[in-house]
Amino acid sequence: MTLTTLRLSSSTQTVGYCDHGQGEPLVLIHGVGMQSAAWGPQIAALEGAYRIIALDMPGHGASDPLPKGSELPEFVTWCHDVVQTLELGPVNIAGHSMGALIALGFSVGFPELTRRVALLNGVYRRDDVSARAVQARAVEIGAGKIDLETPLARWFGNTPEEITARAQVAAWLSEIDPSGYATAYSAFAHGDATYADQLPQITCPFLALTGDGDPNSTPAMSAAMAALAQQGQAITVKGHRHMVNLTAASEVNAHLLTWLKQQTSQEALL
Template identity: 70%
Template sequence: MMLKTLQLSKSGLKVCYRDQGVGEPLVLIHGVGLQSAAWGPQTAALQDVCRVIALDMPGHGGSDPLPTGSQLPDFVAWCHAAVLELGLGPVNLAGHSMGALIAAGFTARHPDLTRRVALLNGVYRRDDISRHAVEARAAEIERGNVDLETPLTRWFGETAIELDAKAQVATWLGAVDLTGYATAYTAFAHGDATYADQLPNIACPFLSITGDGDPNSTPDMSIAMAKLVQNGTAITIKGHRHMVNLTAASEVNAHLLTWLKVPTTQKELQ
């Protein structure tokens, strides 16, 4: 699938994206260090039931970075601008990791533009130990000390499927723009509570999925978010870690297909 590009009219930033299928739009936002190609298994499975638009996050893939120092609301505003520029109207929205933070923030800020929202390996109100650890990693990345092997070890086990996915992800991490990576990771490190108080206002069908072996996007976080919203479902996939969309693609896709069939109400789309 060829990458397409658009230029945001207000900021002038270039956004690269993959666009395939027809029907209700499903916008996909990947995590820090990755790119839109990471949604390959989901695009292949879902393009027959909806139009799948996978965005390269700012500073990733072919998309221009946001200014250094940008925080989560800036990434949410970027997503909003892209949705408007593409003329999509109300969208289904799914995000992974940092993309999940963006998706949750977009839904809280723009309920009129959100049909359904799904968070894969999302984070919510880290405890003090986890917060200090991720903020320390962000500070190291900002100083130019980038360790890509540590997250790969944390994200993947040793099964054949995981090792294959690990090799793919290593390629994307190795190609990332380090300035854009640092900006996004810093926003990720500080964004776990930015929209937390607004979750109870989310009324559209809400799905949170994570792996039982993910120490940073934990099942407890996933369950807590699903309980806070008005129409939430939490799924924990056993035997998997942080990259469930790649390592447990069939199971994730089945849950997404079910989520896409959950009725929305007219009130949610007004």
């Protein structure tokens, strides 16, 4: 995949992104520690019918970091800046993990720019135990203590597909900028309820998808979010964990294609 860099019109920051295909725009935002290349299976499957714009999150890949201490709304503002600078107009937007939080924030903050929204392995209102654990990890990462093996063990099993995906993810994690990683992880750790109360405002087609083996982005979280959105649907991919877009790519791609074909309220008026 060819990576392009873009100077944003509002913040003047540089963003790295991949731009493939033609048609309705689909913006993809990866999770903490990843990069735009993590969407490779989705780009390959969907670029024949859609224009796919896969972004490097701030502080990841070729994208400049946001200032230290930036919270989830600053990442959402960054995403809006990208959409406006590229003059994409209303977009389909899908995010994974931290990217799902950004996609959710974008959809409630800029409904006029959102055709459809999909959250892959998204988090929603963690319980107290989970919240304390992820916030403690954020403090450790901020102090420079970065443990990459623990998340890899949590995200992957031992099937051939998972072993291959684990090697890819390990390579991306090894390339992270510690400061950008710390800022994004802190926003992720504290952002699970930032836009939770606004889910009922989402009127566009809404998909929440996760793996049944993901202990932190659980099927119950996906079901709760989908129940609140006006056109919400929750899907659980059986036998998979946190990196479903890589380990269950064909199944995920099929669900994304179905979501992309759902009629929007604007289309219903035509």
